[in-house]
Amino acid sequence: MRTLRVWVVVCVAIGLVAGCKSGDMMPTPPVVTPTPPVVTPTVGDVTLEVEAFKLDEAEVKDLAGASGGKAVLFGSETSGAETAVPLTKGTYQVTLYMQGADEDRDAVYLSVAGIENRLFAQEWGKVFACETVTVVVAKDGPVKVVLLAAETDVYLDKVVLKRVK
Numbered sequence: 001m002r003t004l005r006v007w008v009v010v011c012v013a014i015g016l017v018a019g020c021k022s023g024d025m026m027p028t029p030p031v032v033t034p035t036p037p038v039v040t041p042t043v044g045d046v047t048l049e050v051e052a053f054k055l056d057e058a059e060v061k062d063l064a065g066a067s068g069g070k071a072v073l074f075g076s077e078t079s080g081a082e083t084a085v086p087l088t089k090g091t092y093q094v095t096l097y098m099q100g101a102d103e104d105r106d107a108v109y110l111s112v113a114g115i116e117n118r119l120f121a122q123e124w125g126k127v128f129a130c131e132t133v134t135v136v137v138a139k140d141g142p143v144k145v146v147l148l149a150a151e152t153d154v155y156l157d158k159v160v161l162k163r164v165k
Protein backbone atom coordinates (compact mmCIF):
# COMPACT_ATOMS: atom_id res chain seq x y z
CA MET A 1 0.00 0.00 0.00
CA ARG A 2 2.80 2.40 0.90
CA THR A 3 4.71 1.48 -2.30
CA LEU A 4 1.63 2.24 -4.36
CA ARG A 5 1.26 5.72 -2.72
CA VAL A 6 4.91 6.50 -3.41
CA TRP A 7 4.49 5.48 -7.02
CA VAL A 8 1.43 7.68 -7.40
CA VAL A 9 3.36 10.65 -5.98
CA VAL A 10 6.34 9.97 -8.27
CA CYS A 11 4.11 9.61 -11.32
CA VAL A 12 2.26 12.84 -10.56
CA ALA A 13 5.59 14.66 -10.05
CA ILE A 14 6.96 13.34 -13.35
CA GLY A 15 3.70 14.34 -15.02
CA LEU A 16 3.96 17.91 -13.66
CA VAL A 17 7.59 18.28 -14.74
CA ALA A 18 6.79 16.85 -18.20
CA GLY A 19 3.81 19.20 -18.42
CA CYS A 20 5.95 22.23 -17.57
CA LYS A 21 8.67 21.11 -19.97
CA SER A 22 6.26 20.61 -22.83
CA GLY A 23 4.78 24.04 -22.03
CA ASP A 24 8.24 25.62 -22.25
CA MET A 25 8.91 23.83 -25.53
CA MET A 26 5.79 25.29 -27.25
CA PRO A 27 6.96 26.96 -30.46
CA THR A 28 6.42 30.72 -30.37
CA PRO A 29 4.45 31.96 -33.39
CA PRO A 30 6.65 33.88 -35.84
CA VAL A 31 6.34 37.65 -35.63
CA VAL A 32 5.00 38.90 -38.97
CA THR A 33 6.05 42.42 -39.80
CA PRO A 34 3.77 43.81 -42.52
CA THR A 35 5.69 45.06 -45.52
CA PRO A 36 4.46 48.46 -46.68
CA PRO A 37 3.23 48.35 -50.30
CA VAL A 38 5.70 49.69 -52.83
CA VAL A 39 4.10 52.40 -54.92
CA THR A 40 5.41 52.47 -58.45
CA PRO A 41 3.66 55.16 -60.49
CA THR A 42 2.73 53.77 -63.86
CA VAL A 43 2.83 55.41 -67.27
CA GLY A 44 0.77 54.28 -70.24
CA ASP A 45 -2.14 51.88 -70.41
CA VAL A 46 -3.10 49.93 -67.34
CA THR A 47 -5.54 47.04 -67.52
CA LEU A 48 -7.30 46.04 -64.32
CA GLU A 49 -9.15 42.72 -64.38
CA VAL A 50 -12.22 43.12 -62.19
CA GLU A 51 -11.87 39.48 -61.06
CA ALA A 52 -8.70 40.60 -59.20
CA PHE A 53 -10.56 43.35 -57.28
CA LYS A 54 -11.63 43.03 -53.66
CA LEU A 55 -15.22 41.84 -54.04
CA ASP A 56 -18.30 42.41 -51.91
CA GLU A 57 -21.41 40.30 -52.61
CA ALA A 58 -20.04 39.56 -56.06
CA GLU A 59 -18.76 36.39 -57.72
CA VAL A 60 -16.04 35.58 -60.24
CA LYS A 61 -17.57 33.67 -63.18
CA ASP A 62 -16.29 32.17 -66.41
CA LEU A 63 -17.54 34.35 -69.25
CA ALA A 64 -16.96 33.77 -72.97
CA GLY A 65 -15.46 36.83 -74.62
CA ALA A 66 -14.18 38.31 -71.35
CA SER A 67 -10.55 39.23 -70.86
CA GLY A 68 -8.86 36.35 -69.03
CA GLY A 69 -12.03 34.28 -69.68
CA LYS A 70 -13.50 35.60 -66.44
CA ALA A 71 -15.68 38.43 -65.21
CA VAL A 72 -17.40 39.40 -61.96
CA LEU A 73 -21.16 39.00 -61.63
CA PHE A 74 -23.00 41.70 -59.70
CA GLY A 75 -26.03 39.65 -58.72
CA SER A 76 -27.27 41.93 -55.97
CA GLU A 77 -28.17 45.62 -55.68
CA THR A 78 -25.43 45.91 -53.05
CA SER A 79 -22.67 44.19 -55.05
CA GLY A 80 -19.36 46.03 -55.22
CA ALA A 81 -15.71 45.69 -56.20
CA GLU A 82 -12.72 47.85 -55.48
CA THR A 83 -9.00 48.11 -55.98
CA ALA A 84 -6.21 50.69 -55.88
CA VAL A 85 -3.72 51.28 -58.67
CA PRO A 86 -0.52 53.35 -58.54
CA LEU A 87 -0.66 56.04 -61.24
CA THR A 88 1.44 59.04 -62.20
CA LYS A 89 -0.45 62.32 -62.15
CA GLY A 90 -2.09 63.19 -65.43
CA THR A 91 -5.26 62.82 -67.45
CA TYR A 92 -6.61 59.35 -68.10
CA GLN A 93 -9.29 57.93 -70.35
CA VAL A 94 -11.01 55.14 -68.49
CA THR A 95 -12.96 52.43 -70.29
CA LEU A 96 -15.03 49.79 -68.53
CA TYR A 97 -15.74 46.50 -70.30
CA MET A 98 -18.93 44.84 -69.12
CA GLN A 99 -21.82 42.63 -70.17
CA GLY A 100 -25.45 43.41 -69.48
CA ALA A 101 -28.44 41.11 -69.88
CA ASP A 102 -30.96 43.67 -71.19
CA GLU A 103 -31.80 47.36 -70.81
CA ASP A 104 -32.95 46.90 -67.20
CA ARG A 105 -29.86 44.92 -66.24
CA ASP A 106 -26.89 46.70 -67.70
CA ALA A 107 -25.88 49.64 -65.50
CA VAL A 108 -23.10 50.12 -62.97
CA TYR A 109 -21.38 52.97 -61.14
CA LEU A 110 -17.66 53.38 -61.79
CA SER A 111 -15.65 55.68 -59.54
CA VAL A 112 -12.00 56.52 -60.27
CA ALA A 113 -10.10 58.93 -58.00
CA GLY A 114 -13.43 59.89 -56.44
CA ILE A 115 -15.09 60.79 -59.76
CA GLU A 116 -18.22 58.68 -60.24
CA ASN A 117 -20.08 57.90 -63.46
CA ARG A 118 -23.09 55.71 -64.18
CA LEU A 119 -22.16 53.53 -67.14
CA PHE A 120 -24.22 51.10 -69.17
CA ALA A 121 -23.85 48.76 -72.12
CA GLN A 122 -25.53 49.62 -75.39
CA GLU A 123 -25.45 46.05 -76.65
CA TRP A 124 -26.49 43.09 -74.52
CA GLY A 125 -25.42 39.48 -74.18
CA LYS A 126 -21.79 40.19 -75.02
CA VAL A 127 -18.83 42.02 -73.52
CA PHE A 128 -19.14 45.70 -74.41
CA ALA A 129 -16.80 48.69 -74.02
CA CYS A 130 -18.79 51.41 -72.24
CA GLU A 131 -18.43 55.07 -73.08
CA THR A 132 -14.94 56.26 -72.09
CA VAL A 133 -14.75 58.68 -69.16
CA THR A 134 -11.95 61.17 -68.55
CA VAL A 135 -10.37 61.37 -65.11
CA VAL A 136 -7.68 63.75 -63.85
CA VAL A 137 -5.26 62.29 -61.30
CA ALA A 138 -3.88 65.21 -59.28
CA LYS A 139 -0.75 63.58 -57.83
CA ASP A 140 1.36 60.43 -58.11
CA GLY A 141 0.22 57.57 -55.97
CA PRO A 142 -2.45 54.94 -55.47
CA VAL A 143 -5.82 55.73 -57.04
CA LYS A 144 -9.00 53.99 -55.92
CA VAL A 145 -11.13 52.29 -58.57
CA VAL A 146 -14.59 51.32 -57.30
CA LEU A 147 -17.50 49.58 -59.01
CA LEU A 148 -20.95 49.60 -57.39
CA ALA A 149 -24.14 47.95 -58.60
CA ALA A 150 -26.74 50.16 -60.26
CA GLU A 151 -28.70 47.23 -61.70
CA THR A 152 -28.35 43.49 -61.14
CA ASP A 153 -27.10 40.63 -63.35
CA VAL A 154 -24.25 42.68 -64.76
CA TYR A 155 -20.85 41.13 -65.54
CA LEU A 156 -17.79 43.36 -65.07
CA ASP A 157 -14.78 42.27 -67.09
CA LYS A 158 -11.98 44.86 -66.91
CA VAL A 159 -11.15 48.54 -66.55
CA VAL A 160 -8.55 50.06 -68.91
CA LEU A 161 -6.85 53.33 -67.98
CA LYS A 162 -5.02 55.13 -70.78
CA ARG A 163 -2.90 58.14 -69.93
CA VAL A 164 -3.49 60.89 -72.48
CA LYS A 165 -1.47 63.75 -70.94
Ligand SMILES: [Ca+2]
Nearest residue numbers: 049067070157
Ligand atom coordinates in the same frame (compact mmCIF):
# COMPACT_ATOMS: atom_id res chain seq x y z
CA1 LIG B 1 -11.82 39.84 -66.85
